[in-house]
Each structure stands twice: as structure tokens, then as C-alpha cells.
Amino acid sequence: xxxxxxxxxxxxxxxxxxxxxxxxxxxxxxxxxxxxxxxxxxxxxxxxxxxxxxxxxxxxxxxxxxxxxxxxxxxxxxxxxxxxxxxxxxxxxxxxxxxxxxxxxxxxxxxxxxxxxxxxxxxxxxxxxxxxxxxxxxxxxxxxxxxxxxxxxxxxxxxxxxxxxxxxxxxxxxxxxxxxxxxxxxxxxxxxxxxxxxxxxxxxxxxxxxxxxxxxxxxxxxxxxxxxxxxxxxxxxxxxxxxxxxxxxxxxxxxxxxxxxxxxxxxxxxxxxxxxxxxxxxxxxxxxxxxxxxxxxxxxxxxxxxxxxxxxxxxxxxxxxxxxxxxxxxxxx
Numbered sequence: 001x002x003x004x005x006x007x008x009x010x011x012x013x014x015x016x017x018x019x020x021x022x023x024x025x026x027x028x029x030x031x032x033x034x035x036x037x038x039x040x041x042x043x044x045x046x047x048x049x050x051x052x053x054x055x056x057x058x059x060x061x062x063x064x065x066x067x068x069x070x071x072x073x074x075x076x077x078x079x080x081x082x083x084x085x086x087x088x089x090x091x092x093x094x095x096x097x098x099x100x101x102x103x104x105x106x107x108x109x110x111x112x113x114x115x116x117x118x119x120x121x122x123x124x125x126x127x128x129x130x131x132x133x134x135x136x137x138x139x140x141x142x143x144x145x146x147x148x149x150x151x152x153x154x155x156x157x158x159x160x161x162x163x164x165x166x167x168x169x170x171x172x173x174x175x176x177x178x179x180x181x182x183x184x185x186x187x188x189x190x191x192x193x194x195x196x197x198x199x200x201x202x203x204x205x206x207x208x209x210x211x212x213x214x215x216x217x218x219x220x221x222x223x224x225x226x227x228x229x230x231x232x233x234x235x236x237x238x239x240x241x242x243x244x245x246x247x248x249x250x251x252x253x254x255x256x257x258x259x260x261x262x263x264x265x266x267x268x269x270x271x272x273x274x275x276x277x278x279x280x281x282x283x284x285x286x287x288x289x290x291x292x293x294x295x296x297x298x299x300x301x302x303x304x305x306x307x308x309x310x311x312x313x314x315x316x317x318x319x320x321x322x323x324x325x326x327x328x329x330x331x332x333x
Contacts, residue, residue: 041241048259056250066098085122104136125152141182146189156202159186163208165230166246169256179208187222211281212288220307235268279329
């Protein structure tokens with residue numbers, strides 16, 4: 001899954017789906033966002049966050065939710081709509097009526113026990129029961145919270161707090177769990193829940209993956225799917241023009257993301273299926289996954305999820321002195 005910054009590039013969505021991807025609508029504000037995206041790309045680093053805040057401060061146009069969904073569906077792509085819990089009731093109804101395939105309820109940390117003095121808290125259980133399309137809920141990083149989300153009916157869970165390339169949550173809020181640990185714990189919750197209820201809840205590792213190796217480790221940790229942003233932001237088709245920004249960057253009072261330059265390195269097809277022209281693992285992600293599965297003897301994803309894991313902090317740097325000094329291959333980052 002990808003989390004793009006605009007819904008204007010419908011052709012790009014079609015190419016993503018044809019490559020086996022899903023398009024996620026997360027912000028619908030402008031009829032034609034090209035000029036806005038250009039301003040974000042040209043902004044100086046000190047002004048970028050302030051500009052993004054001002055751009056996203058405008059209210060979402062409800063009419064555009066239906067319009068974008070229909071445009072995407074016209075190209076035979078599944079449309080997935082995302083909203084924060086406060087707006088899930090309203091936007092969920094609009095999205096479902098317009099033909100969305102999946103609805104996502106997403107916040108920095110999602111829980112069935114959320115309380116607020118400023119607005120009515122979303123009753124996740126009741127909301128999921130009312131909706132007739134699959135519901136993805138996130139984000140979470142612990143076994144207990146994952147179990148609770150599964151028990152109220154979530155069809156899939158997004159896992160991860162703060163690992164994204166453009167996310168600053170761990171610095172701003174001082175919270176987060178390493179992605180492998182979070183994925184392993186939530187995958188264990190999935191297995192235990194299945195034994196009890198005979199329902200498989202999809203675990204989606206969200207954030208912190210920019211190379212094929214990162215994605216392979218996510219699946220080896222127990223993920224059923226991955227949500228990646230910066231890897232796709234490098235594509236020619238991406239609307240950000242070589243820039244990528246975190247989902248919480250526009251927050252009016254406490255931004256928890258920033259704009260980063262990732263560059264433009266190739267087409268979506270190259271990034272997903274190759275042939276790779278770069279040596280750092282950022283292209284041919286599916287080829288990397290297939291090769292890794294073959295290397296560990298996994299014939300399918302359930303076998304990949306049971307791959308033995310070890311803790312090896314220096315595994316990426318061991319024996320890579322020349323690459324690091326010359327800043328090639330794995331020494332670029």
C-alpha cells in the first residue's frame with residue numbers, strides 16, 4: 001500500500017494497481033493540487049512545514065471524496081479511503097456510498113479506549129459493524145492493543161509508531177517501538193486471535209521500510225502486507241516531485257513529520273519489479289522479496305513468516321568498510 005500526497009494522479013494509481021498495489025486516498029482538499037504540490041517542492045527547509053500546515057488547514061471537500069473514488073474505480077483500481085477517528089463516521093459513510101473498497105481509520109496511536117474532552121470519541125466496534133466494507137485500523141505496536149482492535153472487528157491492523165522516513169513522532173513525543181518487535185508482537189496477537197475466533201486479521205507493517213531488505217524483514221517478522229511511502233515517492237509517477245512528507249506534518253498545533261527529499265530514481269515498475277539500475281536495494285522490491293524467500297527456503301508467505309530471526313545490530317555494516325568509505329551500495333545512507 002502507498003500513502004500518496006494527492007489524488008490527482010489517477011493514471012499513477014492505475015499503474016500502481018496494475019503492479020499489484022493499492023491506492024489510498026488520505027487527503028482531498030484541492031480540485032487540482034498540482035500548483036500546491038509544486039509550492040511544497042520548491043519551499044526552503046525552514047518554511048516547508050509551515051507551508052504544508054497552511055495548505056492542509058483548508059477543509060476537506062466532501063464532494064471530492066466521491067469524485068476521486070469514482071475516478072479511481074473508472075480505471076479498474078480498488079479505492080481505499082483513510083480518515084482520522086474524529087471524521088470516520090461522516091467520511092466512512094460517504095466513501096462507502098461512492099463505492100470505496102476499503103476504509104481506514106488511522107491515527108498516531110489507535111485504541112478502543114480513546115477518550116476526549118473536545119469531541120465525541122469514535123466507538124470502533126459500532127462503527128465497524130455498521131460499515132459493509134472491510135475496515136483497516138491503526139496504528140498500534142503492542143500485543144494487547146492489537147488483540148483489542150481485533151476483538152471489535154478490525155479486518156486489518158496497521159503496525160508502527162514513528163518509524164517512517166519523514167516521521168518525527170519519536171523525537172516530538174518520545175514514543176515508539178522498533179518495527180520488528182512491533183510486528184512480531186502484533187503477529188502473535190493475530191495467531192492467538194485466530195486460534196480463538198477462527199478469523200484471520202491482516203497485519204500490515206506501516207513505515208520504516210525503504211529497501212527490499214527492509215520489506216523482507218517485515219514479512220519475516222510476521223507481516224501479511226506492508227505500507228510504504230518513501231520508496232514510492234522516488235518514482236517518476238509520484239506527485240511529490242521527489243519530495244515526501246509525513247502524515248502528521250500538517251498538524252496545526254504539533255507537527256510530527258517533516259518534508260524530506262528522496263529524489264526521483266525510476267519508474268514505479270522499476271521500483272517494484274526492476275530491472276534495478278541502482279545498487280542500494282531501493283529498486284526491484286518484489287525481486288528482492290522473491291530472492292529472499294528462496295534463500296531461506298520459504299515456498300510461500302506463511303513459511304516466510306516463520307523464518308528464524310536473530311538480533312544483529314551490525315549486520316548491515318559488517319564487512320562493508322569500502323562501501324562506507326566510498327559511499328556506494330549500502331554505504332550511501
